[in-house]
Amino acid sequence: MRKFLNGPWILLMPTLIILTCVVLLPLLLSLWTSFTPFKLTKPDTLYRFVGFRNYERLIGDLDFWIAFGRTVLFLAIALNLELVFGLGIALLINKITYGQRTLRTLMMFPMMFSPILVGFQWKYIFNDNIGLMNNFLREFGVIQPIPWLVDGILANVSIMAAEIWSSTSVFAILLLAGLLGIPKDPIEAAKVDGCNSWQVFKNITLPFLMPFVFIAMTIRSLDVARAYDIVQMMTGGGPAKRTELLWTLISRTGYVDAKMGMANAMSYISIFLSIAFTFFFFYKLVEARQRLSYE
Amino acid sequence: MNKKQINNILIWFSAIILIILIMTPGLWVVLTAFRPQVDVMAKPAVWIPRNLNLIQFETMLFGGSEGSMGRSPIPVLSYLRNSLIISFTSTFIAVLVGTIGGYGFARHNFKHKNKYFLLIMLTRTIPGISLSLPIFIIFSKIGLIDTHIGIILVFVALNIPFTIWLTDGFFRQIPRAMSEVAMTDGCTKLQAFWHIELPLSRSGIASAGIFAFLISWNEYALVSNLARSTDSKTLTVGLMDFTAQFTINWPGMCALAVFIIIPALILTFMVQKHLVTGLTFGGVKG
Numbered sequence: 001m002r003k004f005l006n007g008p009w010i011l012l013m014p015t016l017i018i019l020t021c022v023v024l025l026p027l028l029l030s031l032w033t034s035f036t037p038f039k040l041t042k043p044d045t046l047y048r049f050v051g052f053r054n055y056e057r058l059i060g061d062l063d064f065w066i067a068f069g070r071t072v073l074f075l076a077i078a079l080n081l082e083l084v085f086g087l088g089i090a091l092l093i094n095k096i097t098y099g100q101r102t103l104r105t106l107m108m109f110p111m112m113f114s115p116i117l118v119g120f121q122w123k124y125i126f127n128d129n130i131g132l133m134n135n136f137l138r139e140f141g142v143i144q145p146i147p148w149l150v151d152g153i154l155a156n157v158s159i160m161a162a163e164i165w166s167s168t169s170v171f172a173i174l175l176l177a178g179l180l181g182i183p184k185d186p187i188e189a190a191k192v193d194g195c196n197s198w199q200v201f202k203n204i205t206l207p208f209l210m211p212f213v214f215i216a217m218t219i220r221s222l223d224v225a226r227a228y229d230i231v232q233m234m235t236g237g238g239p240a241k242r243t244e245l246l247w248t249l250i251s252r253t254g255y256v257d258a259k260m261g262m263a264n265a266m267s268y269i270s271i272f273l274s275i276a277f278t279f280f281f282f283y284k285l286v287e288a289r290q291r292l293s294y295e
Numbered sequence: 296m297n298k299k300q301i302n303n304i305l306i307w308f309s310a311i312i313l314i315i316l317i318m319t320p321g322l323w324v325v326l327t328a329f330r331p332q333v334d335v336m337a338k339p340a341v342w343i344p345r346n347l348n349l350i351q352f353e354t355m356l357f358g359g360s361e362g363s364m365g366r367s368p369i370p371v372l373s374y375l376r377n378s379l380i381i382s383f384t385s386t387f388i389a390v391l392v393g394t395i396g397g398y399g400f401a402r403h404n405f406k407h408k409n410k411y412f413l414l415i416m417l418t419r420t421i422p423g424i425s426l427s428l429p430i431f432i433i434f435s436k437i438g439l440i441d442t443h444i445g446i447i448l449v450f451v452a453l454n455i456p457f458t459i460w461l462t463d464g465f466f467r468q469i470p471r472a473m474s475e476v477a478m479t480d481g482c483t484k485l486q487a488f489w490h491i492e493l494p495l496s497r498s499g500i501a502s503a504g505i506f507a508f509l510i511s512w513n514e515y516a517l518v519s520n521l522a523r524s525t526d527s528k529t530l531t532v533g534l535m536d537f538t539a540q541f542t543i544n545w546p547g548m549c550a551l552a553v554f555i556i557i558p559a560l561i562l563t564f565m566v567q568k569h570l571v572t573g574l575t576f577g578g579v580k581g
Contacts, residue, residue: 006484011399012393014499015415015455022452026429033429046432089313095306103310105567109317112563114513116531117552120538121324124545132323135340165320225422229515233535238457247424247516254428255520265423274420 027271034265040258054265063241064266065248071246071270074156075224075277078163082220083213085164086171093172094179104176110169115226119233122162123149126234149235152242159243162230171216178212181203207291214285221277225270246270299503321556328352328549335545349548364498371551373525374533379445382511382520385450390504392451393458398488400459401466412463419456421517431520441523454507462508465499466492502566509559518543 034054038046058064064100093103113121125132126148134145148158182205228247230238237248250270254263302313327335329347355371400412430449431440439445453455473486473495482490515531522528529538534555 008399008403008405011395011403012411015396015459018392018448018452018455019415019418022430022449023421025427026426026433027421030425030429052442073561092306092309092313096310103314105564106314106317108563108567109321112509112556112559113321113561114303114515114531114555116513116515117533117555120534120548120552123538124324124327124549125320129544130336132319132337135341138339165317169317184503214537222419223418224422225516232515233538247422250428251424251520254431260428260432264428267422267428270425271421274422275417278417278420 030264030267033261034268036261036262038264040260045261050261054262057262058265058269061071062239063244067241067244067246067249068269070156070244071249071273074160074163074227074245078160078167078227079217079220079224081160081164082168082171083217085168087169087209088214089172089215090179092173093176104173107169107172110166111173113166115166115229116233117165118162119230122158122165122230123234123259126158128171155239155243159231159234162234163227166230167220170220174219175212175215176211178209180237182208210288210291212287214281217281218278218285220283221274224274244274296408304367304499319433324549324552325556327546328553330546332544332546345457351546355550355554356548369533369537369551370525371530371533371554374528375554377443377532378512378529379525381446381450381527382508384443385447385511386504386507388447389451389507390459390500393455393503393507394462394500396455397459397462398466398492401461402471411460415456415459418452423453423514424520427517427520434479434521440521441527443527446518446521446527446529449521450511450514453517454510457510458503458507459547461503462496462500464497469495505566506561509562512555531557 014125035051035111036046036048037050037053043279085114089107093100093107096103110118128134128145128147128150131148134142135150137146147154149155186204187200195203227245230253231243231245232251235243235246237252246266247270250263250266253259253266326344328351329349330344331348331350334341336344355369374461396415400408425450434440434445441529469492474482474484474491476493477487478484513527513531515535518527518529519532519535522532528552534548534551537544537551
């Protein structure tokens with residue numbers, strides 16, 4: 001007993017109890033539900049086991065796979081663009097000596113916006129009638145309003161713009177922290193030896209920055225699902241499912257169509273997707289850290 | 296002009312473009328909140344702001360006055376109250392539980408420590424909407440749907456992992472020797488924690504608290520499904536309801552948006568220094 005009181009477990013007990021009750025048990029229920037035809041309107045169906053029927057149906061469901069593919073594609077494009085823009089911004093701010101702190105603070109502006117606000121603000125900007133975008137274009141003679149949030153491709157581009165606006169700063173701030181921490185000696189030595197700035201960047205700056213890239217990616221991949229809030233606000237997954245992501249599809253299936261069993265099956269797939277993303281970047285982080293300490 | 300000067304001008308030019316891109320969307324929303332409806336709807340657009348007023352805020356807070364567009368369709372004050380109650384309570388509990396947990400991770404070595412740490416972090420990965428489905432089923436069985444307690448409980452679980460991540464890092468920065476000296480001088484472990492480690496990590500814990508508050512304040516996916524009425528709906532859900540109204544009142548919605556952003560703005564500026572150090576040292580030093 002005394003050993004228990006002095007050990008770590010008593011300190012971790014509250015955390016473990018809460019996480020078990022609010023996350024673990026619900027996930028187990030969710031797993032069970034995904035093997036039943038549970039509908040909110042028919043409570044009895046929660047106790048009927050149908051095996052993998054929901055998952056089998058999902059495999060043959062084209063709507064699901066389109067949403068799934070769109071989600072993966074969306075994340076791949078958004079995360080890469082955010083990284084590239086973030087790196088560019090970090091390098092730019094790193095070059096500025098006067099007013100660097102102010103710039104860094106301004107850069108954090110988008111981080112204060114909740115996803116629902118980000119969605120709202122871009123819904124307003126891309127509004128075809130009175131939005132900033134169309135009003136601006138009108139001044140340059142584009143009289144015919146562009147249906148930003150109605151057209152399939154444009155709507156996805158608009159959502160992507162909102163997503164990138166809101167998350168690029170996370171990359172910029174973290175990469176800037178990395179840049180500021182790079183020792184100056186090796187860079188100067190390389191310059192004396194006749195390296196040009198691209199060679200310095202590629203051989204010295206980038207390897208040093210890599211752990212920070214993966215920290216940013218890991219932190220970012222923890223909340224990729226915040227895109228749900230943005231999409232829900234901007235288009236609701238519509239029009240005609242043109243911007244449907246996995247998460248909006250889950251929400252529609254579970255709450256609007258009341259097909260909880262099916263929605264839980266989908267949500268298990270989305271959970272694995274999120275965990276896979278996080279694991280991938282965390283693994284890369286550990287690897288980059290080790291490589292850095294070897295050298 | 297030499298090459299260096301041209302370079303400097305280019306750098307500043309891109310920095311200014313960047314700031315415009317970052318600031319415009321938010322500022323446009325803030326500006327709209329103060330503009331009359333006619334100007335917002337005008338075609339061609341009215342670019343120079345005029346007749347700025349506080350009508351939207353009056354409508355929102357006092358239920359409409361002369362010259363406004365009538366009653367606000369959203370009971371903003373109830374939503375504000377819910378947001379404050381839920382965010383403050385859940386932050387308090389999450390920081391309490393998370394700090395204790397973070398201390399446990401920082402000061403004790405045990406088997407599979409890193410695996411437990413990763414497992415706790417992974418609970419944060421689960422998309423809110425996926426988690427909301429089973430919680431909805433459970434809560435509707437035990438009557439916690441549309442209650443403060445239910446939503447607070449979920450938010451506490453949401454915030455604990457991140458609090459542990461941050462406080463663990465802050466505690467590890469404090470040399471172990473300090474509390475060991477205190478303990479040889481006759482302090483108990485709890486006294487050493489209370490008099491030495493806790494005061495030293497105060498700023499870290501405060502920033503963890505602000506993070507937790509912001510996450511709760513900004514959360515949408517979970518509340519939107521667990522809250523059903525004015526009893527527990529928060530401001531973010533209110534904004535969504537507002538946009539779903541039949542008549543579109545853009546200045547009104549922007550006023551509500553300003554309402555949501557102001558606390559977040561102030562708090563983020565307060566923690567911005569800890570934000571970067573807190574997030575990076577946990578990752579780099581391992």
